[in-house]
Amino acid sequence: MKNPVSINPxxxxxENDSAKSIExxxxxxxxxxxxxxxMAAPQYGTSDLQQPMLQRALISVWxxxxxxxxxxxxxxxxxxxxxxxxxxxxxxxxxFTKDGQHGRFFSGKAQLSLNSDIVVIxxxxxxxxxxxxAVIVQIMIVHINQTIVKGDRSRPxxxxxxxx
Numbered sequence: 001m002k003n004p005v006s007i008n009p010x011x012x013x014x015e016n017d018s019a020k021s022i023e024x025x026x027x028x029x030x031x032x033x034x035x036x037x038x039m040a041a042p043q044y045g046t047s048d049l050q051q052p053m054l055q056r057a058l059i060s061v062w063x064x065x066x067x068x069x070x071x072x073x074x075x076x077x078x079x080x081x082x083x084x085x086x087x088x089x090x091x092x093x094x095x096f097t098k099d100g101q102h103g104r105f106f107s108g109k110a111q112l113s114l115n116s117d118i119v120v121i122x123x124x125x126x127x128x129x130x131x132x133x134a135v136i137v138q139i140m141i142v143h144i145n146q147t148i149v150k151g152d153r154s155r156p157x158x159x160x161x162x163x164x
Contacts, residue, residue: 004105009035009139010062010069011110012146024146033058035138036074040092042131053078053086071106072097095131102132114147119159 013028014021033054037046046054054074061073075097079090094100098107113119121140126133144159 005111006105006108007112007136007139007143008070008106008108008110009142010065010067012143013062013067014146015066027145028142029055029059029062032142035135035142036071036093038131038138039071039096039135040089042134046089047085049085050089053081053083053089057086057089070098070108072099072103096135102129102135105132105136110143112143114143114159121159 009028009032014024033051036054036058037051040046040050040054057074057077061069061077065073071093075090075093077090078086078093081087081090095102096106097103123133123136126136
């Protein structure tokens with residue numbers, strides 16, 4: 001994949017103070033650490049010690065960078081901590097940072113739009129990279145949720161993800 005579409009999950013999180021935006025942001029900050037855990041430890045998961053550290057990293061990075069944040073920022077925050085397990089988490093996230101093999105999917109502003117009448121999300125070429133496929137499907141759910149929250153609720157829509 002030479003030019004994959006960026007699906008940076010931070011890009012679509014609303015930053016204004018409307019009730020809908022606050023709720024969407026709260027949902028994102030509560031749930032995204034579990035996606036970070038899938039990135040960091042796709043086979044065995046994170047420990048009870050690591051999971052709250054991912055939450056702290058997410059909140060700290062969100063407060064500093066908001067919708068301009070990237071996975072690289074989370075990894076950097078963790079790598080700069082004194083705790084050895086935080087440094088390990090930063091290293092474990094490396095494949096999803098701008099310098100890692102999957103980073104191009106998560107860097108820059110998201111280029112994904114789910115506002116069309118028909119949206120096709122093709123994942124077949126990711127079958128050989130199950131750790132990436134798992135993360136992309138989870139992030140797609142985040143994007144779908146943000147689209148629902150920010151979108152026109154009077155217009156019906158259907159989103160299908162094939163071969164996920």
